[in-house]
Amino acid sequence: MLLVFAMLLGRILIIQTVDYDRYLSKVIDQMNTQSILEAERGIILDANGEVLATNITTYRVFISPSKISAKQKKDGVGTRYAEDIAKGLSGILELDYEKVYKHTTYTRYLDRTVAKDVSDERADAVRAFIDENGYHDMIFLEATNKRYYPNGSLGSSVLGFTNTDGVGIYGLEAFYDEALRGTNGYYLTARDSFGNEMPGEFDTYVPAENGSKITTTIDSYIQRALEEQLLAEISESGAQNRACGVVVNVKTGAVLAMATVPGFDLNDPWTLNDYYSNFLLSDGLAEGSAEYEKAYQDYLFDMWRNKAVSDSYIPGSTFKILTSSMALSEGKVNLSGDTVCCGGSLRIFGHTIHCHKRKGHGPLSFAQGLVQSCNVWFMTLGERLGVGRFYDYFRSFGYLEKTGIDLPGEGNSVVKTQNAMTGLDLAIYAFGQNFNITPIQHIMAIAAAANGGYLLEPYLVESITDSDGTVTYSHETQIRRQVISSDVCKTVAEILESGVSGDGGAKNVYVAGYKIAAKTGTSEKKGTEIRVEGVKAYVCSCVAFAPADDPEIAVLMMVDEPSRGVLYGSVVAAPYVGAFLETVLPYIGVQRDEALVNEVSVPNFENMELSSALSWAEELGYKVNVKGDGEYVTSQIPRADALIDKNNRTLTLYTGDAREEGSVAVPSLVGKNAFVANQLLADAGLNVCITGTDNYLSGGGATVVEQSIGAGTYVPEGTVITIRLRYEDPD
Numbered sequence: 001m002l003l004v005f006a007m008l009l010g011r012i013l014i015i016q017t018v019d020y021d022r023y024l025s026k027v028i029d030q031m032n033t034q035s036i037l038e039a040e041r042g043i044i045l046d047a048n049g050e051v052l053a054t055n056i057t058t059y060r061v062f063i064s065p066s067k068i069s070a071k072q073k074k075d076g077v078g079t080r081y082a083e084d085i086a087k088g089l090s091g092i093l094e095l096d097y098e099k100v101y102k103h104t105t106y107t108r109y110l111d112r113t114v115a116k117d118v119s120d121e122r123a124d125a126v127r128a129f130i131d132e133n134g135y136h137d138m139i140f141l142e143a144t145n146k147r148y149y150p151n152g153s154l155g156s157s158v159l160g161f162t163n164t165d166g167v168g169i170y171g172l173e174a175f176y177d178e179a180l181r182g183t184n185g186y187y188l189t190a191r192d193s194f195g196n197e198m199p200g201e202f203d204t205y206v207p208a209e210n211g212s213k214i215t216t217t218i219d220s221y222i223q224r225a226l227e228e229q230l231l232a233e234i235s236e237s238g239a240q241n242r243a244c245g246v247v248v249n250v251k252t253g254a255v256l257a258m259a260t261v262p263g264f265d266l267n268d269p270w271t272l273n274d275y276y277s278n279f280l281l282s283d284g285l286a287e288g289s290a291e292y293e294k295a296y297q298d299y300l301f302d303m304w305r306n307k308a309v310s311d312s313y314i315p316g317s318t319f320k321i322l323t324s325s326m327a328l329s330e331g332k333v334n335l336s337g338d339t340v341c342c343g344g345s346l347r348i349f350g351h352t353i354h355c356h357k358r359k360g361h362g363p364l365s366f367a368q369g370l371v372q373s374c375n376v377w378f379m380t381l382g383e384r385l386g387v388g389r390f391y392d393y394f395r396s397f398g399y400l401e402k403t404g405i406d407l408p409g410e411g412n413s414v415v416k417t418q419n420a421m422t423g424l425d426l427a428i429y430a431f432g433q434n435f436n437i438t439p440i441q442h443i444m445a446i447a448a449a450a451n452g453g454y455l456l457e458p459y460l461v462e463s464i465t466d467s468d469g470t471v472t473y474s475h476e477t478q479i480r481r482q483v484i485s486s487d488v489c490k491t492v493a494e495i496l497e498s499g500v501s502g503d504g505g506a507k508n509v510y511v512a513g514y515k516i517a518a519k520t521g522t523s524e525k526k527g528t529e530i531r532v533e534g535v536k537a538y539v540c541s542c543v544a545f546a547p548a549d550d551p552e553i554a555v556l557m558m559v560d561e562p563s564r565g566v567l568y569g570s571v572v573a574a575p576y577v578g579a580f581l582e583t584v585l586p587y588i589g590v591q592r593d594e595a596l597v598n599e600v601s602v603p604n605f606e607n608m609e610l611s612s613a614l615s616w617a618e619e620l621g622y623k624v625n626v627k628g629d630g631e632y633v634t635s636q637i638p639r640a641d642a643l644i645d646k647n648n649r650t651l652t653l654y655t656g657d658a659r660e661e662g663s664v665a666v667p668s669l670v671g672k673n674a675f676v677a678n679q680l681l682a683d684a685g686l687n688v689c690i691t692g693t694d695n696y697l698s699g700g701g702a703t704v705v706e707q708s709i710g711a712g713t714y715v716p717e718g719t720v721i722t723i724r725l726r727y728e729d730p731d
Contacts, residue, residue, distance in 0.1 A: 037184060037185035037206075037207065037208045038144060038145055038166075038184055038208060039181065039182030039183055039184050039185070039208040039209055039210050039211060040055055040145050040182065040208070040210040040211065041055055041145060041147060041162070041166055041180050041181060041182065041210075041211045042179065042180040042181075042182065042210065042211030042212045042213050042214060042467075043055070043213050043214075044159065044172060044173075044180075044213075044214045044216060045213065045214070045215045045216065046215075046216055046218045046219060046220045046223075047215070047216060047217055047218060047219045047254075047256075047462065048219065048220065048221075049215075050220045051150055052149065052150070052151065052154075052155060052159055052216065052218070052220070053147065053148070053149050053159055053173070053266075054147075054148055054149075054150065055145040055146065055147060055148060056145070056146050056148040057120075057143050057144070057145065057146075058116070058117045058118055058119065058143075058144055058145075058146040059117075059118040059119075059120075059122075059123040059126075059141045059142065059143055059144065060113055060115070060116050060118070060141070060142040060144050061089065061093065061113075061114045061115045061118050061123075061126055061139070061140075061141055062111050062112060062113045062114055062139075062140050062141075062142065063085060063089075063103060063104065063111075063112055063114055063138060063139050063140070064109075064110050064111060064112075064137070064138055064140070065103065065104050065105065065106045065107045065108075065109050065110075065112055066107055066108060066109060066110050067110070067137055067138050068081050068082055068085065068104055068107075068138050069082075069107035071137075071138065081135075081138065082101065082104035082105075083101065084133065085100075085104060085135060085138065085139060086100040086101035086103075086104060088129045088133070089114055089115075089126070089129070089139070092122060092125045092126055092129060093114065093115045093118065093122060093126075095114070095115060100114055116144070116164070117144075117146050118141075123141055126139065126141060127141065145166070147161065147162045147166065147173075148267060149161075149266035149267055151220070152265055152266065152267065153262075153263035153264055153265050153266060153273075154220065154223060154224065154227065154263070155218060155220075155223050155257075155258070155259065155263075156171075156260075156263035156264050156265075156266050156269075157171065157244075157258070157259065157260040157263060157304070157305070157306040157307075157308070158171055158172060158218065158258050158259070158306065158407070158460065159171050159172055159173060159266060160172055160173040160174050160175075160304075161173055161266050161269045166181070167181070168180060168181075170269075170304055170408070171306070171407060171408070172214070172216070172406075172407065172460060172461070174408050175406055175407055175408050176214055176406075176461065176464070179211065179212045179214065179464055179472075180211040180212060180214065181211050182208065182209050182210045182211035182212075182467070183208065183209040184208055185206045185207045185208035185209070209467060210467040211467070212464050212465060212466045212467065212472065213464070213465045213466075214461055214463075214464055215461070215462045215463045215464075215465070216460050216461055216462060217249075217254035217255050217256060217459065217460055217461070217462050218255065218256065218257060218258075218460065219256050219257065221584075221587055222247055222256045222257040222584055222587070222588075223256075223257040223258075223259065225257075225580055225583045225584050225587075226245050226247055226257040226258075226259050226555075226557075226580060227257075227259045227261055227263070229245075229557070229576040229577075229579055229580045230243045230244070230245050230259055230261040230557060230576070231261050231262065232576055232579075233557065233559050233572065233573065233576045234261060234262070234559065234562075236564070236565065236572075237540070237559055237562035237563070237564055237565060237567075237572045238532070238562060238563035238564040238565075239559050239560060239561055239562050239563070240530050240531045240532065240537075240560070240561040240562075240563055241560035241561040242260055242261060242262065242275070242307060242560055243260075243261055243307075243557065243558060243559040243560060244258075244259060244260040244261070244306075244307035244308040244311075244439055244557075244558055244560075245257070245258070245259050245308070245439075245555065245556060245557040245558070246258045246308050246439055246440060246443045246555070246556050247553055247554070247555045247584075248443055248444070248447050248458060248553065248554050249552065249553060250447040250450045250451040250456075250545060250551045250552065250553060250554050251451055251477075251551075251552070252456065252477045253444070253447070253456030253457055253458045253459055253477060253478065254458075254459060254460075254462070255405070255458050255459065255460050256553065258306075258308050258309075258460075259308070260305070260306055260307045260308060262274070262275045264303050264304065269304065270300070272296065272299055272300060272303060273303060275303075276299040276300075276302070276303050279299060279531075280292075280295055280296060280299055282531075283295055305409075306407065306409065307439065307558075307560070308438075308439040308440055309405060309407050309409065309410050309411065309438065309439075309440050310409045310410065310411045310438075311411060311438065311439075312411055312412070312413060312414055312436035312437055312438050313436060313437070313438075313439070313523070313539050313541075313558060313560070314432070314433060314434070314435065314436055314523035314524075314525070314539060315432045315437055315442055315521055315523065315541065316432045316433065316520075316521025316522050316523035316539065316541060316569065317356075317373045317431060317432050317505070317519060317520060317521040317522065317569070318432060318442070318446075318519045318520065318521035318541055318542070318543045318556075318569070319431070319432030319442075319521070320370060320373065320378055320431060320432060320519060321446060321449050321492060321496065321519050321543070322393070322397055322445055322446075322449065323378055323381055323382065323385075323390075323430050323431070323432075324366075324370055324381070324492055324495075325393075325449050325483075325484045325488055325489070325492055326381075326385055326389070326390060326393040326484075327381045327384065327385060328484075328488045328491060328492065329393070329484045329485065329488050330384075330385060330389060332381060332384040332385055333366045333381065333384075334366070335365075335366060335367065335491070338365065338366050339363050339364065339365055340363070340364055340366075340369060340374070340376060340377045340380050341360075341362060341363045341364075342355055342357070342360045342361035342362060342363075342364060342369075342374050342376040342377065343360040343376070344357065344358045344359050344360035344376075345358075345360075345376070346375075346376045346379050346380075346427070348379060348423065348424050348427045349422070349423055349424045351424055353375065353379060353427060353428065354375070355374055355375040355376050356373065356375060356522075357372075357374070360376075361374050361376075364377060366495075367495045367498065370492075370495050370496070370499070370519075371495060371496070371498060371499030371502070371503075371504030371505065371506075372499075372504065372505065373504075373505045373519075373520070375431045378430045378431040379427040379428075379430055379431065381430055382426045382427050382429065382430030382431075383423070383426070383427065385426075385430075386426075387418065387421050387422075387423070387426050388418070390426055390429070390430070391418040391421065393483065394415070394429075396455070396481060396483045397445040397448060397455065397483055398441055398444055398445055398448075398455050398480065399413050399415065399437050399441055399445065400413060400415070402441075403438075403440050403441055403444055403457060403458050404457050404458075404478075405440055405457075405458045405459065405460065406459055406460050406461055407460065410438070410440070411438050412438065412441075413435065413436055413437040413438065413441060414435065414436040415429075415435040415436070415437075416435070432521060432523070433523060439556055439558055440458060442543070442556060443458075443543065443554055443555075443556040444456060444457075444458055446543045446545065446554050446556065447545070447554045448483050448484070449484065449489055449492055449493075449545075450489060450493065450517070450545040450551040450554055451489070451551060452482075452485075452486035452489055453482045453483050453484035453485055453486060453488065453489055454479050454481075454482050454483075455479070455480045455481055455482075455483055456477065456478060456479060456480065457478035457480055459475055459478075461473070461475065462474070462475050463475065492517075493517045493545070493548045493549070493551070494548070494549075496517035496518060496519060496548065497515050497516060497517045497548035497549075499518070499519075500516050500517065500518050500544075500548075501515070501516075501596075505519070505520050505570050505729065506518035506519055506520050506542065506544070506570065506574055507570075507574075507693055507702075507727055507729075508520075508570055508571065508574035508575045508578060508692065508693060508726055508727050509542065509544055509574045509575075509577050509578040509581070510578060510692070510693050511578055511581050511582045511585070512592075512596065512597045512598055512599060512691070513592030513593050513594065513596050513597040514546060514547060514581065514582075514585055514590065514592060514593070514596070515546065515547050515548040515549055515593070515596070516544055516545075516546040516547070516548055516578075516581060517544060517545050517546070517548040517551075518542060518543065518544035518545075518574065518577065519542070519543055519544075520540075520541070520542045520568070520569035520570040520573060520574050521539075521540070521541045521542070521543075521569045522538055522539070522540050522541075522567070522568045522569045522570075523538065523539045524536060524537070524538055525537035525538065525539060525561070530561050530563060531563070532563040535563045535567075536567075537561045538561065538562060538567050539558060539559070539560055539561070540558070540559045540562055540567060540568060540569040540571075540572035540573050541556065541557060541558040541559070541569050541573050542556070542557055542569050542570075542573035542574045542576075542577045543555070543556045543577075544577050544581065546581055546585060546590070547585075547590055552588060552590065553584070553588065555577055555580060555581065557573045557576060557577050557580075558573070559572050559573055566728045568728075568729075570727065570728075570729055571726065571727075571728050571729075575692060575705075575726050578692065582691075598645060598646060598647070598690065599643040599644060599645060599646060599689055599690075600643070600644060600645075600646040600649070601641050601642070601643060602636075602638045602639065602640055602641060602642045602643075602644060602651070603616070603617075603620070603640065604636075604640035604641070605617065605633045605636050605640075605651075605653060606633050606634065606635060606636055606640065607632060607633065607634075608632065608633050609631060609632060609633075610626065610630070610631055610632065610633060610653065610655055613633050613653060614626075614653075617651055617653075620649070621649050622649040622650070622651040623649060623650050623651065624651045624652075624653060625650070625651070625652045625653070625685070625717055625718065626652075626653050626655065627652060627653070627654045627655065627658040628654055628655035628656040628657060628658025629655065629656050629658075630655030630656025630657070630658070631655065631656075632655060633653045633654065633655055634654050634655055634656065634658070635654045635660060636651065636652065636653050636654065636718075637651070637652040637654075637660060637716045637717065637718035637719055638651070638687055638718055638719065638720045642687075642689075642720050643689045643720070644687040644688065644689055644720050645678070645687065645688045645689060645690055648678060648681070648682050648687065648688055649687070650682070650685055650686065650687050650717070650718045651718055652685075652716060652717045652718035660716045661716060662713075662714030662715050662716060663714065663716060663717060664684050664685055664686060664714065664715055664716065664717050664719070665684070665712055665713070665714055666684070666686065666707070666709050666710065666711055666712065666713045666714075666715060666719075666721060667680040667681065667684055667711060668711035668712075669681070669704045669707045669711070669721070669723055670704050670705065670706070670707060670711075671703055671704060672703060672704050673701070673702060673703055673704075674690065674693075674702050674703075674704070674725055677704050677723055678690070681721055685717040685718065686715070686717070686718065686719055686720075686721050687718055687719065687720045687721065688720070688721055688722075688723060689720050689721070689722040689723070690722075690723055690725060691722060691723070691724050691725070692705075692724040692725040692726055693725045693726065693727060701727055701728070701729060702725040702726060702727045703725065703726065703728070704723045704724070704725055705724055705725070705726045706723065706724040707721060707722070707723045707724075708720075708721055708722035708723070709721055
């Protein structure tokens with residue numbers, strides 16, 4: 001007995017000394033319940049402070065099966081509490097009764113979650129159910145945070161989203177997850193064997209540390225303008241593989257907008273958008289089958305993917321901007337007297353390579369070769385540069401490395417190594433074919449050609465501020481290297497601008513009053529099947545920067561696999577780049593040069609004496625029609641401040657009791673060239689405002705694609721009819 005007692009005493013001493021901490025921890029674990037205090041995820045703002053991602057309060061509804069069981073045993077009412085609770089909660093929360101009831105059977109648990117992300121309305125209904133039945137110690141609600149995106153799908157491929165646990169899994173939400181997430185706190189509560197709280201020394205409170213606030217470079221206005229034009233592109237062209245675009249500040253590398261469209265609802269990212277739902281429907285798979293589920297998941301991942309960063313494409317003729325820069329930097333071209341005669345093709349190492357204009361351009365200067373996008377000229381430039389120098393510049397422009405943009409999943413180029421590149425490869429690479437690059441790589445190279453030759457690192461986050469208001473990160477412009485000189489950049493910009501304002505392949509980018517440098521591109525996707533039978537798979541794109549003489553921004557738009565209309569970048573992409581710049585340039589403070597504008601603003605003649613109004617109008621070159629016999633002008637058509645073509649000014653002045661009446665039928669203008677449309681409107685006594693291109697009075701091939709008032713509509717004389725023109729020439 002003494003030996004046994006000694007052994008027990010020794011064991012007690014070990015427990016109380018050597019193993020004290022371990023057994024104390026076990027006791028505390030059994031006595032305490034830890035309640036997590038969720039950290040609030042940091043918000044994401046745009047460059048102007050507009051909220052892009054925030055949090056809203058939702059509720060977790062949970063029950064205490066151990067207390068339900070204890071209450072039933074104490075009151076002796078069988079299973080009534082469990083059944084009533086399961087019935088009530090399943091009805092309020094629209095859940096399966098059997099699943100809710102099963103939670104009540106785990107009687108050893110103090111906490112079983114019945115539902116998450118419960119709305120305020122349903123939470124109030126649960127509270128009423130608790131109050132009505134006295135279930136305060138059996139049913140509980142806990143306020144939680146749910147990620148919320150106020151703008152729905154705006155910037156979806158850039159912002160990304162979080163999973164049900166609040167962890168970022170795509171886009172900025174994933175890349176900056178650690179900063180955004182914060183640190184959860186907790187509250188330890190001592191409880192007795194029945195689960196009742198016992199105040200004591202083991203109660204502990206550790207507050208949560210909320211996540212940091214992130215301010216991005218995205219400008220919501222520019223982002224909306226970009227997405228609007230991209231959606232218009234895919235709608236008109238029938239794009240089978242979406243479209244994407246990027247807008248950057250060429251002086252800093254800040255990404256002002258980035259989009260892949262159609263986007264998806266950030267508040268419901270697990271549901272396919274209409275674009276992919278239609279593809280899934282056309283696949284003809286049985287819903288619920290393994291094949292259907294796999295296709296659904298594949299489309300879901302495709303919908304989330306950011307084409308501007310993760311995918312590569314063949315840039316086509318937009319790359320000629322860089323080849324031109326290389327040749328000018330190396331002195332391989334003479335601007336004043338260098339001419340190449342394009343016969344429609346060139347024989348390179350036994351292979352005939354065609355220009356996009358099969359019948360040939362004839363003799364062209366270098367500037368003409370660039371704006372007319374002559375492949376023969378650029379094959380000649382490739383030969384003059386040689387593989388070694390071409391490849392050196394290709395590397396320097398950043399095409400052989402990732403850009404380092406602060407987004408997950410950045411892709412890279414697919415090109416031949418320098419040792420593997422032949423003279424034939426060089427000839428084709430020189431005009432932008434047979435190699436793949438990412439849109440973000442390309443727009444940064446274009447930005448370098450615009451900003452004086454500096455290759456910058458693109459970025460999306462300007463600053464990070466912690467929960468105490470301390471700025472923990474502030475971005476500084478990162479210059480990777482200077483690739484070409486500012487003089488070369490200036491020369492290339494002047495040539496490209498002359499093509500936009502003149503008769504180049506990018507003339508559909510023209511915006512009255514602004515100097516824009518732009519280049520379009522079209523590339524065929526070899527070996528790729530498109531969903532539309534009989535249509536080859538192309539990528540149509542356009543890049544531009546403006547103002548051409550002092551660039552601020554650069555934009556790239558790319559449409560993947562268009563299936564309708566004229567499948568050239570000059571038609572599929574260029575008009576939308578022009579429309580985008582028309583919206584954005586005034587917004588960022590770029591002033592219109594009125595000397596370059598073909599429209600004038602109509603003065604206000606109302607309430608003037610008729611004689612004075614007539615004198616002033618005739619002095620300004622207006623053809624005036626007077627309606628009524630009064631002495632003062634009571635109204636006018638066009639209205640004051642309306643824009644009309646300065647070469648065709650018609651004004652109707654109403655006096656006395658004369659009223660405006662629809663007396664002139666608007667002619668049909670769609671499909672007409674600019675000269676014919678202008679003449680039809682002039683003959684009808686109507687004013688015209690022409691958008692979409694320059695040099696329209698020459699007739700030059702541009703046709704009307706849209707008119708503001710439909711054909712056959714009766715309007716007052718002098719009404720302004722706005723028409724949009726578009727060239728349908730190849731690149």
